[in-house]
Amino acid sequence: MSSALAIAAVTASLKDLLNDGLMDHDLASLGSFVITAQPPDRVTTGSTENNQLNLFLYQVSANPGWRNVDLPSRGRDGSRRTSPPLALDLHYLLTAYGAQDLNAEVLLGYAMQVLHENPVLTRQQLRTALGAPAPVDGTLLPGPFGTLSAIDLADQVEQVKLTPVYLGSEDLSKLWTAMQARYRPSMAYAVSVVLIQNEAGAHAPLPVLRRGADDRGPVARGAPAPTLTAVLATANPRQPALRLGDALRLQGTHLGGGALTIEFAHTRLPLLLTLAPSAVADAELAAQLPADAAAGADWAIGVYAVALRVSEPNRPEWTTNSVAVALAPRITVNPLSAAAGDLHLDVGCTPRLRPEQLARTQLLFGTDTLRAETVTTPADPAEPTMLGFDIPSVGAGRYVVRLRVDGIDSLPIVLDGTPPVTSFDAAQTVEVA
Numbered sequence: 001m002s003s004a005l006a007i008a009a010v011t012a013s014l015k016d017l018l019n020d021g022l023m024d025h026d027l028a029s030l031g032s033f034v035i036t037a038q039p040p041d042r043v044t045t046g047s048t049e050n051n052q053l054n055l056f057l058y059q060v061s062a063n064p065g066w067r068n069v070d071l072p073s074r075g076r077d078g079s080r081r082t083s084p085p086l087a088l089d090l091h092y093l094l095t096a097y098g099a100q101d102l103n104a105e106v107l108l109g110y111a112m113q114v115l116h117e118n119p120v121l122t123r124q125q126l127r128t129a130l131g132a133p134a135p136v137d138g139t140l141l142p143g144p145f146g147t148l149s150a151i152d153l154a155d156q157v158e159q160v161k162l163t164p165v166y167l168g169s170e171d172l173s174k175l176w177t178a179m180q181a182r183y184r185p186s187m188a189y190a191v192s193v194v195l196i197q198n199e200a201g202a203h204a205p206l207p208v209l210r211r212g213a214d215d216r217g218p219v220a221r222g223a224p225a226p227t228l229t230a231v232l233a234t235a236n237p238r239q240p241a242l243r244l245g246d247a248l249r250l251q252g253t254h255l256g257g258g259a260l261t262i263e264f265a266h267t268r269l270p271l272l273l274t275l276a277p278s279a280v281a282d283a284e285l286a287a288q289l290p291a292d293a294a295a296g297a298d299w300a301i302g303v304y305a306v307a308l309r310v311s312e313p314n315r316p317e318w319t320t321n322s323v324a325v326a327l328a329p330r331i332t333v334n335p336l337s338a339a340a341g342d343l344h345l346d347v348g349c350t351p352r353l354r355p356e357q358l359a360r361t362q363l364l365f366g367t368d369t370l371r372a373e374t375v376t377t378p379a380d381p382a383e384p385t386m387l388g389f390d391i392p393s394v395g396a397g398r399y400v401v402r403l404r405v406d407g408i409d410s411l412p413i414v415l416d417g418t419p420p421v422t423s424f425d426a427a428q429t430v431e432v433a
Contacts, residue, residue: 002153006194007057008136009150010090010160011037013121014055014191016129021114022053022107030103040095040181051104052097053111058175059091063193066158086196091165093175095186108185112164115189120161126154156195163190212316219315226260228252231306231325234286236415241328241408244299244350245291249284250306252320256282261309263319266302268406269354273299274309293382296350301329301357301405327351329410331403332384337431343391345430347403348384352377357405363389364402364409365430399430 002009019035027033033051036043043054066087074080094111098104118125130136136150153160165188167175176183211217233239234247242248250262262275262285279286285308289295305322332348345365353361353375363370374388387403403410412428415421 002156002194002196003150004196005136005150006153006156006196007060007088007090009126009130009153010121010191010194011055011057011092012135012150013126013129013153013160014092014162016135017118017121017125018053018055018111018114021118022110025110027106027110030106031099033107040093040176040179040184043095043097043181045097045182045184049097049099051099051107053107054095054097056093056095057090058093058179061089061091063087063089066193066195083198088194088196090191090194092189092191093186094189095184097184104185108187112187115162115164118162120159122159123154126160127151130154153194158193158195160194161192163192164188165190224254226252226254226258226308226310226320228306228308228320228323231323236420239411241326241411242289243328243330243411244289244295245330246289248287248289250277250287250308251284252308253283255285255308256280259311260285261311262287263307263309264304265307265322266300266304267324268302269300269356271300296352296384297381299327299351300354301327301349301351301408303327303406303408326408328408329403329405331401331410331428333401333428333430336427336429337433338394340394340396340432343394343430343432345389345391345401347387347389347401349387349403349405350384352381352383353385353405360406361387362404363387364400364404365389365391366397366399369404394432396432399432400424401428401430 015035015037022033022035030051033053035053035055037055037057040054040056043052044050066085069085069087094108094115096104096108096111098107130151130153167188172183172186212219228250230249230251231242232249232251233242234249237249239246260277260280262277264273264275265271275287275289277285277287290299303324303326306325307322308320309317310320311317330350334346334348345363347363358375361372361375363372368391370389370391372387373390374386376386376388378386400412402412410428412425413422414425416423
């Protein structure tokens with residue numbers, strides 16, 4: 001791959017190719033001429049106009065063929081793993097200027113002939129054009145760029161190719177208008193592909209010494225792999241979220257083989273919690289979310305990716321697909337009855353709130369949304385987080401209370417009776433008289 005000097009190296013190589021080609025054709029009858037690489041608005045025109053060919057890089061675009069050729073360059077933690085090449089196509093405008101009649105046309109014609117006969121910048125041409133004395137090098141650049149060499153362009157994996165681009169009158173008009181320069185006979189060319197890559201800074205993996213434990217090589221499984229399809233609350237499968245203490249049903253296929261561990265990975269926080277299934281069948285597992293004092297501090301409200309870790313004798317451990325579930329807060333509300341007017345409400349929350357969740361915590365009091373006035377997380381991990389809310393001018397009525405954390409609401413419903421019927425939980429309803 002080539003360095004960051006590759007773009008300048010292409011321009012210098014094209015200048016060298018045009019200069020040598022025009023010198024070979026002996027254009028002495030035109031007088032002296034120069035080959036430049038300047039913006040057109042800096043080229044002298046008018047009565048003092050010289051014989052000149054100007055090569056202007058007017059656009060750089062991504063090469064579609066190389067754009068996704070490499071593997072992802074970043075790991076899950078965002079750290080850099082590889083250095084994928086920056087693949088570019090360069091777009092040039094070749095413009096001819098003449099001191100006298102027809103000189104510009106003659107120069108443009110010979111230049112187009114030279115580029116037509118050299119559709120590829122060969123590796124030898126690049127080494128010759130970019131060799132000593134080097135027209136492009138890193139000596140004038142600061143820091144680590146001072147060691148760069150443009151001659152690396154000759155060794156990139158793909159050769160540099162030239163393709164004429166026949167612009168229409170509308171495109172030429174827009175281009176010259178944008179450059180704010182006097183129009184002269186021009187021809188456009190596309191140069192593809194230039195690969196820029198930083199060889200330093202990527203991770204270099206160590207050689208593989210063993211393929212698995214005891215160098216046994218890959219392990220094949222003949223039976224279908226376990227697959228999870230759903231994680232539901234046993235008491236109410238329609239329940240939109242789980243809560244600590246709920247009994248679970250994990251549905252899937254081929255769940256009966258191997259020793260299984262249920263893993264809960266929080267999608268926002270660095271939490272990975274495990275449960276052991278209490279019953280195993282081919283299409284369903286049973287488990288119980290903890291509700292002890294430690295669970296309130298260990299678990300966190302939010303969305304979890306639930307997967308199964310499979311352990312089999314003499315085989316490496318692996319995990320199945322994951323299913324997303326939400327863990328909602330359990331809350332206590334005090335008081336549950338009050339007189340109309342200004343109301344102060346204390347709400348206990350389990351699991352305890354994490355510092356990252358405080359800014360995204362709200363109380364839903366009836367249809368109103370409120371922010372906490374006070375938040376207290378006791379030092380004792382067995383105690384819930386306590387939140388205080390001041391609610392002004394509350395009228396008489398029944399108000400269902402919900403706590404919303406990271407977009408997940410506490411569940412204000414209960415399922416009672418035979419057949420079971422849903423109703424609002426009286427322990428989360430405030431009566432105002």
